[in-house]
Amino acid sequence: xxxxxxxxxxxxxxxxxxxxxxxxxxxxxxxxxxxxxxxxxxxxxxxxxxxxxxxxxxxxxxxxxxxxxxxxxxxxxxxxxxxxxxxxxxxxxxxxxxxxxxxxxxxxxxxxxxxxxxxxxxxxxxxxxxxxxxxxxxxxxxxxxxxxxxxxxxxxxxxxxxxxxxxxxxxxxxxxxxxxxxxxxxxxxxxxxxxxxxxxxxxxxxxxxxxxxxxxxxxxxxxxxxxxxxxxxxxxxxxxxxxxxxxxxxxxxxxxxxxxxxxxxxxxxxxxxxxxxxxxxxxxxxxxxxxxxxxxxxxxxxxxxxxxxxxxxxxxxxxxxxxxxxxxxxxxxxxxxxxxxxxxxxxxxxxxxxxxxxxxxxxxxxxxxxxxxxxxxxxxxxxxxxxxxxxxxxxxxxxxxxxxxxxxxxxxxxxxxxxxxxxxxxxxxxx
Numbered sequence: 001x002x003x004x005x006x007x008x009x010x011x012x013x014x015x016x017x018x019x020x021x022x023x024x025x026x027x028x029x030x031x032x033x034x035x036x037x038x039x040x041x042x043x044x045x046x047x048x049x050x051x052x053x054x055x056x057x058x059x060x061x062x063x064x065x066x067x068x069x070x071x072x073x074x075x076x077x078x079x080x081x082x083x084x085x086x087x088x089x090x091x092x093x094x095x096x097x098x099x100x101x102x103x104x105x106x107x108x109x110x111x112x113x114x115x116x117x118x119x120x121x122x123x124x125x126x127x128x129x130x131x132x133x134x135x136x137x138x139x140x141x142x143x144x145x146x147x148x149x150x151x152x153x154x155x156x157x158x159x160x161x162x163x164x165x166x167x168x169x170x171x172x173x174x175x176x177x178x179x180x181x182x183x184x185x186x187x188x189x190x191x192x193x194x195x196x197x198x199x200x201x202x203x204x205x206x207x208x209x210x211x212x213x214x215x216x217x218x219x220x221x222x223x224x225x226x227x228x229x230x231x232x233x234x235x236x237x238x239x240x241x242x243x244x245x246x247x248x249x250x251x252x253x254x255x256x257x258x259x260x261x262x263x264x265x266x267x268x269x270x271x272x273x274x275x276x277x278x279x280x281x282x283x284x285x286x287x288x289x290x291x292x293x294x295x296x297x298x299x300x301x302x303x304x305x306x307x308x309x310x311x312x313x314x315x316x317x318x319x320x321x322x323x324x325x326x327x328x329x330x331x332x333x334x335x336x337x338x339x340x341x342x343x344x345x346x347x348x349x350x351x352x353x354x355x356x357x358x359x360x361x362x363x364x365x366x367x368x369x370x371x372x373x374x375x376x377x378x379x380x381x382x383x384x385x386x387x388x389x390x391x392x393x394x395x396x397x398x399x400x401x402x403x404x405x406x407x408x409x410x411x412x413x414x415x416x417x418x419x420x421x422x423x424x425x426x427x428x429x430x431x
Contacts, residue, residue, distance in 0.1 A: 036128045037061045037120055040179065040273075041071060041105075042254040044115040045215065049222065051114075053215045054250035056176040058183075059102055059118065060132045067155065071105035072135045073098045075175030076161060077168070089340075091349030095168035095175075099139055101157035104149060110281045119257055121183065122274035130186040138162070171208055171234070171351050172246070176253050187262055194272065196244035197259035206243045208352065209234040209405060211252060224296040224407050228337065229344055231356035232404040300409035300416075303330070307416040327420065328370060334413075335367035357404045360391040361414060389421030 039059035045052050055075060062068035076098040078084075087093065109116050123131070142164040149157045168174055184194055209230050216223035238246065244260075247253045260272040310323040341362055344353040366388075392414035399406055 035063045035125060036132050037063060038123050038128045038131050038183070039121060040119040040183070040254070040257055042117045042119070042250045043109050044117075046112060046114050052219075052222070053212075055109075056179045056250045056253060057105065058131070058135065058179050060135060061102065069102040071100045071102050072139075072179075073100060073105070073175065074178040075168075089343065090347055093168035093349075094165040096165050097139060097162045097178075099135075099144070099158070099160040101149075101159075104157040104159065106279055110279065113281055115281060116279040117254060118277050118279055119254065119273045120275045120277070121257075121272055122262070122270055123183075123187070124190065127186050127190050127192075130189055131182060134182060134186060167349070169351055171248055174248055176250050177246075177248050180247055180253055180257075192262050192264045195261040195263050195269070196241055196256055204240040205237045206240060207235050207237055207405075208248075211243070211249055215249070218291065220291050220295040220297075224409060227405075227407040228341070228358060228362070228410075229353055229356075231345075231353050233355060234352045235402075235405050296407065296409040297412075300412035304412045304416045304419065307419045311419050311422050327373060330416070331366035331370055331373070334362050335364055335370075338363035338366065355404075357395055357398045358406060358410065360395045360398075361388060361410075361417060386421055388417040392417040 037059075039061070041057040041059050043055040043057070045054045055073075057071045057073045057075075059069070059071050061070075074095070074097050076096045077093070081087070081094070106116055121128075139160065139162050142162065144160045144162045147159045147161075149159070166173070187194060209227070212226060212230070212234075213223060216226055243252070244256045247256055258273055258276065261269045262272050263269050306326060310319060310326055313319040314323040338359065341356055341359055342364060344350065345356055345359065348354075369387075395406075395414055396411070398404055399411070
């Protein structure tokens, strides 16, 4: 009787053992199905001005489901929005996030001849899943708009654009900083942290202006225009470690990731990047336009030379009209540039443009001064030139003191104003 009682437990035990085995297999299968590869995508600069700094996105690739392969792009905007150019100048830049089928994303860049570098990250399954879950939750905050593209035998590719917007800040909150923050937050949430490299040593010092110059050096006029708008805030000196945490430029983030380490609470460390691959391009590499031989430096030197000749010869009556026309031209140019700088300083939401010492010599005042100059011209001497000369001296003093770095052509412009301040003495001399 006892034997038969014990035998009753045998099917129960077998059922429990079998169910545990099935659950483990199911769990293993679920983990395998959920295994994803996270990559940082760095896109090369393009020919358009808004493409000059490159682009950053994240790739989330399900290893078990090839069709579940998407690029997440935090730099999505549309030129079709009302008053886009004016809003961009004022810093009212409303960007959003988009999820794109990875083949669609990479085909777009490869067809433009823009190289895409993929850094496959050595994240744990938990860290990778946290990244994917965070991106999907962010995309779905306010819903999204979906568009499907049919690609023959390749099935459908999708673009899903989020309906929410964020204020795009080029220096502190952009496509690169958001991608980097997504990775660092996921690692931190799993009990780890990133150890950033110093690249060229701990003594390396960087400024945002110098970092931006690396991208625009090949275009002298573009670089000059950029430096006109950047104010003293961008000349703050950071260490390489600090700039790693503030990384806002795609290729700087690529370099930082390449040498970063993931540190765990147990003291273990591993490289953040497991593998780096270059995605093949469909079109030839983008070739930037050949710079004009007339660079801003050349133009500024010519301006100074003309000012010296006119100021010296203005005592001769036939040179007076030429000198007057020269002054009107330079005052008009300085006034128009000054209007733009004043708008940026007073009303723009862009960071890094609000304490611009160039307003000393580039302001709307010369436009008003044109009328004053026309009145003073009848007296034979233009004492109005003293005020720009004083402003030029103040600017040069600020440059020497290291308050703000300015493009080299501006130094020649300041010297031009000082030369023209000699005009009253030139006119008073007898021939």
